[in-house]
Each structure stands twice: as structure tokens, then as C-alpha cells.
Amino acid sequence: MLKRIHHAAIICSDYRTSKDFYTRILGLSVIAETYRAERVSYKLDLALPDGSQIELFSFPDAPPRVSRPEAQGLRHLAFEVDDVSACKTILEAQGLEVEDIRMDELTGQHFVFFADPDGLPLELYEAMR
Incomplete structure (x- = not known):
């Protein structure tokens, strides 16, 4: 039934900083960049060489997520x-x-x-x- 991971979605705190990180530093290719005025939000679709994707989102006032030490979840x-x-x-x-x-x-x-x-x-x- 499942074939592969299509994409992972990431919500960032600073869109320009994260866009620079994922494109310039990690070298991912931009598929599409969309600004959604009604959400005051960007959605950046990024491609890896194998066709898998990362969706980078910005949302105003998104709460921080606990990551360490070994929090539940991803x-x-x-x-x-x-x-x-x-x-x-x-x-x-x-x-x-x-x-x-x-x-x-x-x-x-x-x-x-x-x-x-x-x-x-x-x-x-x-x-x-």
C-alpha cells in the first residue's frame, strides 16, 4: 500500500532564515513558493534529488515544539x-x-x-x- 514518504512538513519561526538554510546550505531545489495572504503564511515546496519533498511553512505566532530531551513525536x-x-x-x-x-x-x-x-x-x- 505505502510506497515512500512523499513529503515532510516543517513550520519555521523565521521564514527567510529557514528558506536560506534549506535552499542555500542544504541545497534543496524550490518547486513552488506561495504566499497565502488570508493566513499571513508562506508555503515553500522543496525537492530532494529522489523526488521526495519538504514543505516549509510560516505561520504567525506558531508555538515552539519541544524537541529535546527525546520528546514524544517525530x-x-x-x-x-x-x-x-x-x-x-x-x-x-x-x-x-x-x-x-x-x-x-x-x-x-x-x-x-x-x-x-x-x-x-x-x-x-x-x-x-
């Missing part, structure tokens, strides 16, 4: 990459704080965590070879 959003170490270096060169690279004890794959401008935990997970 734990993090993970992106597959070919080389975690190289991607970590690129992110750090752009001023992002990136945790130390770890190894998944179940798969032996490398992964690393960092956060978006609102503190949403993001993970880079090395592709299986």
Missing part, C-alpha cells in the same frame, strides 16, 4: 548522503554546529546530527554500499 528528519564526513565538513564551513560522527551499531553505517534554524534535529545517514 524524533528527527534524516537525509541519505554518500559521504557523511565530507558533508559534515561542508556544513561546518558554513558555520553550522555539527555533532561528532557516530556509527550505527546495527548497520555499521556512519551518521551525524545537526539542527535547522529552529532546532529541529536533522541527521545525515551514509548510504549503504
Whole structure:
């Protein structure tokens, strides 16, 4: 029945900062950008190379979401990459704080965590070879 994840929706606190982060720093492509005046809200559709998408929303006065320590709900959003170490270096060169690279004890794959401008935990997970 289910085929794959089509999109993940993220509500940000500062639209311009988050748009810059997801497009310039992470390199996602803009599919469409819509301003909805009746909601005083932007909706930015972003594409990953495999066709999956992120919907970035801005809503006035959206409440913050508890993320850490290990709150219930979505734990993090993970992106597959070919080389975690190289991607970590690129992110750090752009001023992002990136945790130390770890190894998944179940798969032996490398992964690393960092956060978006609102503190949403993001993970880079090395592709299986």
C-alpha cells in the first residue's frame, strides 16, 4: 500500500532564515513558493534529488515544539548522503554546529546530527554500499 514518504512538513519561526538554510546550505531545489495572504503564511515546496519533498511553512505566532530531551513525536528528519564526513565538513564551513560522527551499531553505517534554524534535529545517514 505505502510506497515512500512523499513529503515532510516543517513550520519555521523565521521564514527567510529557514528558506536560506534549506535552499542555500542544504541545497534543496524550490518547486513552488506561495504566499497565502488570508493566513499571513508562506508555503515553500522543496525537492530532494529522489523526488521526495519538504514543505516549509510560516505561520504567525506558531508555538515552539519541544524537541529535546527525546520528546514524544517525530524524533528527527534524516537525509541519505554518500559521504557523511565530507558533508559534515561542508556544513561546518558554513558555520553550522555539527555533532561528532557516530556509527550505527546495527548497520555499521556512519551518521551525524545537526539542527535547522529552529532546532529541529536533522541527521545525515551514509548510504549503504
